[in-house]
Amino acid sequence: MRRALLALVPLIAVLFVSAREPSKSATAPAISPAARDRGVYRLATDAEARWIPFDLTPGNQIRFTMQLDGRDVTAILDTGVSYSLLAKASPALDTAKLVAGGSATAIGGSVALGWMPTRTIALGGLARIGGGVTVADLPAIATGSMSAVDLLVGADMLAGHALDIDYAAKRFRLLRSGRLPFKGxxxxxxxxxxxxxxxxxxxxxxxxxxxxxxxxxxxxxxxxxxxxxxxxxxxxxxxxxxxxxxxxxxxxxxxxxxxxxxxxxxxxxxxxxxxxxxxxxxxxxxxxxxxxxxxxxxxxxxxxxxxxxxxxxxGPKADLPPPRSTSGLLIGIEKDRLKVLHVMRGGPAAAAGWKDGDLICSIDGVPIAADYATSPIAAWSAGAPGRIVTLGLCDGTVRRLELTHFY
Incomplete structure (x- = not known):
């Protein structure tokens, strides 16, 4: 059984939100992390039976649906985020409640945060009454797909309980701490x-x-x-x-x-x-x-x-070697085209003169379709060494690229 190669095709997103001092440039007094209402958490008695289905984004993150103030929102499970974060563009944002919330350390630098109090948040068997969420720009690029999510669910929501993630079955659940539902x-x-x-x-x-x-x-x-x-x-x-x-x-x-x-x-x-x-x-x-x-x-x-x-x-993939690029191109998906996000050092694409920003509209004569990320054609970027792939650029030119091992 061949392992999926999607991790090499789209971009990979990583981020981290930390407790920082309030920003001096904020137009309203910021609420420091220590002063925030943390809310009251309740884990249902039947929480173990409340599995939450998810799919993996092209960037390998756990994406699922939950509820914020009675509204369904799309979310990513993110134990590397200190405080759950709501996207500024989310329909769940209530601008009347938004206040300054300090700043965050993230990949690439620092970002300004807001803070919005919430009435209820629920995922699976876990509910929180009160509390709030940090607010920041959360672009679609953070998931490697064309659609942004509403919320990153961070350690503030998760850390009081055990988190059981069954990647093979694409589901997770929250349990009381101390439970051991499987051996390992x-x-x-x-x-x-x-x-x-x-x-x-x-x-x-x-x-x-x-x-x-x-x-x-x-x-x-x-x-x-x-x-x-x-x-x-x-x-x-x-x-x-x-x-x-x-x-x-x-x-x-x-x-x-x-x-x-x-x-x-x-x-x-x-x-x-x-x-x-x-x-x-x-x-x-x-x-x-x-x-x-x-x-x-x-x-x-x-x-x-x-x-x-x-x-x-x-799991079934644990002892398989990781997929590795043989093209030397890291690719992002843009509707009916692929965008070169990075040309890998020492790879065949670098030797052939590929540049960041090059746009690909077809692979071996097949146009890029909406289901590209999950289709077999996406495996080309990590294909067998020696294979020659014909890549049609969106400007009409055609390039041939011979795949090879290079790291």
Missing amino acids: ETAPLRVSTERSVYESTITLGGRRLAPIVVDTGDGSSVTVTAAGWQAANLTALRTTSAISFGLAGPAVSGLAIVPEIRVGEMVAREAEVRIEPAGGFSQAIGTAGRIGSGFLQNYRVLLDPGARRMVFSR
């Missing part, structure tokens, strides 16, 4: 007091790296700082480059396939690792890196910071 390999987990997000540790190249943010909203696999990569002494591995998109813009990182990563008792082989440049996002927030949904989706995962553990049960 365990690793440490906590919600940090410094950043208010889920954190753990990994061992890479025999070196323990900590803290590592466990971020279901990050579509990539594993990300480490430049210092962590050097400490792991894996610099002999061939690397290329990749791009990620966050609330404050894009960020370019290194990319490699490593022989082994350990997360507690669990050993993952041939794992994809991104290497942030010195001074990058992880270093800026005082962490050693992130574990994203691109890694977690290979398992059934229990995240239970109250019990200080996460549990991994291997």
Whole structure:
């Protein structure tokens, strides 16, 4: 059974919202995180039976439907966000209630936040009365698809309970902390007091790296700082480059396939690792890196910071090698066309002169259709080495690209 290749085709989105001091440029007094109404949480007695179905966005995030103030909203499960975040463009935003809310550290820089009180929020068997959500721009690029979501559900909503994510069945549920609904390999987990997000540790190249943010909203696999990569002494591995998109813009990182990563008792082989440049996002927030949904989706995962553990049960994809690009192009989807978001260092596309921003309208003579992201044609970017792909650009020119291993 061949693993899906979608993680290589669209953009990957990563972001993080942190508790920051109120912005001095705000036109109204900001509500600091300490002063916010946290609301009252209630977990239904039948919560274990209330599975929430989801689909994975092209950027590998868990997307589902929930309720905010009695309205259905689309949401992403994001344990790398400190406070649940509502999109400014969402119909659920009540501008009459919106006040300044400080600022956030995100991929690409800093962003201004608002704050909106809420009456009720509900997902599965969990409900919150009162409280509120942070508010910021949340473009569609954050999911790798053409449609934006309304809400990022963060650690403030999730951390008081256990989160059981069954990636293979595309469903999750919330349980009382301490429950162990399946057997697996365990690793440490906590919600940090410094950043208010889920954190753990990994061992890479025999070196323990900590803290590592466990971020279901990050579509990539594993990300480490430049210092962590050097400490792991894996610099002999061939690397290329990749791009990620966050609330404050894009960020370019290194990319490699490593022989082994350990997360507690669990050993993952041939794992994809991104290497942030010195001074990058992880270093800026005082962490050693992130574990994203691109890694977690290979398992059934229990995240239970109250019990200080996460549990991994291997899924059907867990022992398969990760998909790797053979084209050297990272692509975003724009309706009836593909946009080159990044030309990977050392790849065949770079050697052939491809540029960021090039637009592709057909692959081997087949036009880009609305269902491109889930269609078999999307596998071309990580196809067999030696295959020659004919790519029709939207300006009418045609280019041939020979696929090859390059990292």
